[in-house]
Amino acid sequence: MNPAIGFLAVLAVSAATALISFYGLRISRTTDDFYVASRSVPPWLNASAMGGEYLxxxxxxxxxxxxxxxGINGLWFPIGYTAGYLMLLFFVAAPLRRSGAYTVPDFAHARLASPLARHVTSILIVVIGWFYIVPQLHGASLTILTATGLxxxxxxxxxxxxxxxxxxAGGMRSITLVQxxxxxLKLTAxxxxxxxxxLMVTGATGTPAGGAPAGAEFFPDTDPASRRDLYGTLSLLVAxxxxxxxxxxxxARFxxxxxxxxxxxxxxLVLGLLSVFYLFPTVFGVVGRVFLPELVAGGSTDTAVLLLPGTLIGGLGGSLLSALVVAGAFAAFLSTTSGLVVSLAGVASQELFGGGIRGFRIAAVAAAVVPLGLALVTGSPALAQSVGLVFALTASTVGPLLLLGIWWRGLTDAGAVAGMLAGGLLCLTAMVAGPLLGGDSPLHRLLAEPAAWTVPTAFATMVLxxxxxxxxxxPGTARFMTKLHVPERPHAVAGQGR
Structure with a gap:
């Protein structure tokens, strides 16, 4: 790719993001605008924004x-990402919105009437958010290096x-429009x-640059060393x-x-948007196995999406398509990171800065600086796998809190705190010890993909x-549970908007 074209693509998406955020500043006036966009985002817009930050x-x-x-084992990731939204649809989305909370710690405090549960949840949310931001910044570093040489x-x-x-500039109201x-943009890219x-690889427009390797297949056998066993698949899906x-x-979007x-x-709506999007990375991966096998040998497969258009099509057309992909990739880093920063700012501002717009802005800067420092001093592992470990940590802590908090009246503050600490500490220990242990021993497999045992441990600890x-x-559990599960009356909802 021409480095100048790649640089212009990054500059263009950054400028568009800034312009939209300035528009958001014009319509962001109240604290509710900054924290929850005044609870007035319609489903179609919110679904697009949620798809933007989730991808x-x-x-x-x-x-x-x-x-x-x-090979085909990689398909478990988009399947799991999308299936997670089915869980949200069935068990969390509507009750969480009815709770009236601004953040997950707000929900924990309202459900359990416990400052300790609130503080523990706040710490976990911040840690999870930081861990999730770091891979986004690693992806941005990889994209800039590949596309521009900077x-x-x-x-x-x-x-x-x-x-x-x-x-x-505008908090949640602003990033809703941006995301x-x-x-x-990502779907188009x-x-x-x-x-x-x-069109190129099927011969409709000629032979791809360099031609396909002799005997290449679009669905070659998976390397036995990389095959995902039953435990690994189960653990990944649980995470x-x-x-x-x-x-x-x-x-925060709900x-x-x-x-x-x-x-x-x-x-x-998000389920539909995600299902459409994940068709395209799958095609990139399948075609990349055939035409860019050197990336597999070199351990740089995360660059396939950036390199494939220029490699197969070449010329100015290939450069322009590569620039479009770079713009989409940069939009992915921006949208997910902005969503994480605004959610962390909402938590930190209420815990440390007294809430309000000024507190939100101070917390947003603080929430951004720490993961930036971590990203600059750490390496860049495989992106999907590193994010999968963050999902395992979340599944072992906040996931059980929400499910039991919404659906089980018997949850206590002591149970919630004990379960989150047990699941979180076990998962963090596994994440640290797994790479140190190495090898193919059963213990290494358990540590490398811990969700299959850390998530049940968290649930069991909370219950026991x-x-x-x-x-x-x-004492207010019955009243709060009624609030979560009884649908709003139309005139009451309408009254909220006045």
Missing amino acids: SAASFLGIAGLIMLT PSWVGAVAVMLVVILTVV SFQYW MAVPVMFIL LMFGTLGLPHVL YTNPDGASARRTTL VSLATRGRRN
Whole structure:
């Protein structure tokens, strides 16, 4: 790719993001605008914004890279990502919106009447958010290095500067418009190059540059060393499905819906948007296995989406398609990072800065600086796999809190705190010890993909400790549970908007 074209693509998407955020600043006036967009975002707009922030570096670059590396096994990631929204649709979306909370710690406090549960949840949300931001910045560094030849740190710094500008300008109201735009940009950036690539590789427009390797197959056998066994598949699906329930930037979106019914419609729309999008990284991965096998040998499969259009099509057309992909990739980093920063700012501002718009803005800057520092001093592992570990941590902590808090009256503050600490500490220990242990031993497999045992441990701990501390049940639980599960009356919902 021509570095100048790649640089212009990054500049263009950054400028468009900034312009939309400035428009958001014009319509962001109140604290509700900054935290929850005044709970007035319609389902179609919220679904686009949710798709924009959910489709992260792992979705845009990492899925194709995993399919290149592991073949059909890589498809478990988009399946799990999408299935997680089914869990949200059935169990969380509407009750969480009806709770009236601004953040997950707000929900924990209202449900359990416990400052300790609130503080523990706040710490976990911040840690999870930081861990999730770091892979986005690694993806930005990889994209900048591949597309422009500039030092990799430029990508991470550029993303954070644009995100801080966007979030500080208008909070949730502003990034709702930005992320909605970025979803459709990402979909276009995937779909248009795939159409040209399929035309090229099927011979409709000639022979691809360099030709396909002799005897190449579009679905070659997976390398036995990379095959995912039953335990690994189960653990991955548990992490992705239960982890989606606790992602702070996803949950923050439900607070912006007008009511519980709107939250359900939003989730249903997101399922459709995700299903359409994930078709295209799959094609990139399958075609990349055939025409860019050197990336597998070199361990750089995450660059396949960036390199494939230029490699197969070549010339000015290939450069322009590559620039479109770079723009879409950068939009992925911006949208997910901005969603995470605004959700972390909402938590941190209420815990540390007294709430309000000024506190929100200070917290947003603080929420951005720490993961930027972590990204600059750490390496860049496979994007989808690193994000999968974050999902495992979320599934072992916030996921059980929400499911039991919404659906089980017996949950106590002691049970919730004990379960989150048990699941979180076990998962963090596994994440640290797994790479140190190495090898192919059964213990290494358990540590490398811990969700299959850390998530049940978290649930069991919450239940057992709650049963042992029945006297600590919140006296207002029955009233709060009724609020979660009784649909809003139409005239009451209408009255909220006045």
